[in-house]
Amino acid sequence: MAITDISHRQKFLADGNAYLPHIAVIEKIIDETPDTRTFHFNFKDEKLRREFTFASGQFGEYSVFGVGEATFCISSSPTRPDHLEFCVKRVGSVTNALHRLGEGAEIGFRGPFGNSFPLDYLKGRNLVFVAGGIGLAPLRSLIWNAIDNRQDYGKIDIIYGARSAADLCFKYDLDAWEKDATVNMTTTIDRQDKAWSGRVGFVPAVLEQVGPSAAGAAAIVCGPPVMIRFTFPVLEKLGFSPEQMITTLEKRMKCGIGKCGRCNIGDIYVCRDGPVFSFAQIKGFISGEY
Ligand SMILES: Cc1cc2nc3c(=O)[nH]c(=O)nc-3n(C[C@H](O)[C@H](O)[C@H](O)COP(=O)(O)OP(=O)(O)OC[C@H]3O[C@@H](n4cnc5c(N)ncnc54)[C@H](O)[C@@H]3O)c2cc1C
Numbered sequence: 001m002a003i004t005d006i007s008h009r010q011k012f013l014a015d016g017n018a019y020l021p022h023i024a025v026i027e028k029i030i031d032e033t034p035d036t037r038t039f040h041f042n043f044k045d046e047k048l049r050r051e052f053t054f055a056s057g058q059f060g061e062y063s064v065f066g067v068g069e070a071t072f073c074i075s076s077s078p079t080r081p082d083h084l085e086f087c088v089k090r091v092g093s094v095t096n097a098l099h100r101l102g103e104g105a106e107i108g109f110r111g112p113f114g115n116s117f118p119l120d121y122l123k124g125r126n127l128v129f130v131a132g133g134i135g136l137a138p139l140r141s142l143i144w145n146a147i148d149n150r151q152d153y154g155k156i157d158i159i160y161g162a163r164s165a166a167d168l169c170f171k172y173d174l175d176a177w178e179k180d181a182t183v184n185m186t187t188t189i190d191r192q193d194k195a196w197s198g199r200v201g202f203v204p205a206v207l208e209q210v211g212p213s214a215a216g217a218a219a220i221v222c223g224p225p226v227m228i229r230f231t232f233p234v235l236e237k238l239g240f241s242p243e244q245m246i247t248t249l250e251k252r253m254k255c256g257i258g259k260c261g262r263c264n265i266g267d268i269y270v271c272r273d274g275p276v277f278s279f280a281q282i283k284g285f286i287s288g289e290y
């Protein structure tokens with residue numbers, strides 16, 4: 001399988017300059033967990049707002065003026081183009097600065113960058129989404145995309161977990177998928193919690209209990225490295241081949257367009273050749289990552 005859909009890459013350069021951000025306005029902020037927020041935004045430029053397109057799996061370089069720039073996936077679906085969304089976990093200087101912004105604030109955006117989830121490969125298959133914590137952010141773009149084109153896909157399984165009930169992101173989506181009769185939603189938390197009456201267990205173990213069939217399926221996985229490390233062997237046990245397992249890599253980035261050399265693993269530039277890869281493409285060189 002080739003994961004090479006780059007049709008949405010670098011089409012929207014400000015003044016033809018890949019390093020110049022577009023100005024965007026934050027329209028809405030949602031508190032997901034104590035340290036994670038979702039931002040809804042739109043471009044200031046009317047024409048760009050109308051014409052901007054992207055594909056599920058792509059990312060942007062977002063800037064807080066006077067502070068710096070950081071990489072976040074576009075967490076909304078291109079099937080819902082009314083606004084764009086990204087979700088930010090507070091870990092350092094740019095993410096803390098973003099969390100200090102209010103609705104109406106202006107930010108910079110460069111993108112969309114990177115490849116995307118291989119829709120041509122996924123169409124007609126059963127989809128098994130496996131996510132942990134904020135790792136649901138890139139997957140939710142594809143999940144909503146698949147739900148909005150439901151006729152193109154077979155069964156949809158979602159296995160999502162977080163450390164505690166308070167750490168579950170996108171609770172409004174989890175509720176919607178729970179209620180959707182065409183989706184088999186399983187939510188879990190790592191350890192028993194007074195605020196939780198649902199399933200308890202680590203994501204890879206719960207995936208094994210749910211046991212989705214590999215026949216005609218593809219698994220799309222994103223989460224903390226430890227979750228991914230234990231998830232791939234479970235998928236292999238369930239019969240998934242390395243080509244059927246897809247993930248999106250996080251590697252520190254700067255330019256986002258394959259120029260600065262910040263994100264490379266061997267001769268692969270995660271910003272340019274990824275961030276979406278099949279396990280078959282990366283298993284030789286990610287042993288140190290996962
Ligand atoms: C394709 C992609 C998509 C992503 N999507 C999201 C997303 O949707 N949501 C989200 O919250 N995050 C996402 N990230 C991660 C996000 O880009 C980082 O957390 C970002 O660095 C935070 O910026 P900061 O300025 O707040 O943190 P920084 O101040 O840069 O520090 C962040 C953390 O990284 C450590 N660090 C600092 N320098 C280095 C270094 N050179 N190498 C390794 N670690 C270092 C720091 O100690 C700190 O723990 C994504 C990353 C990639 C590559």
Ligand code: FES
Binds near residue numbers: 252253254256262263
């Ligand atoms: S971030 Fe500059 S080459 Fe990938």
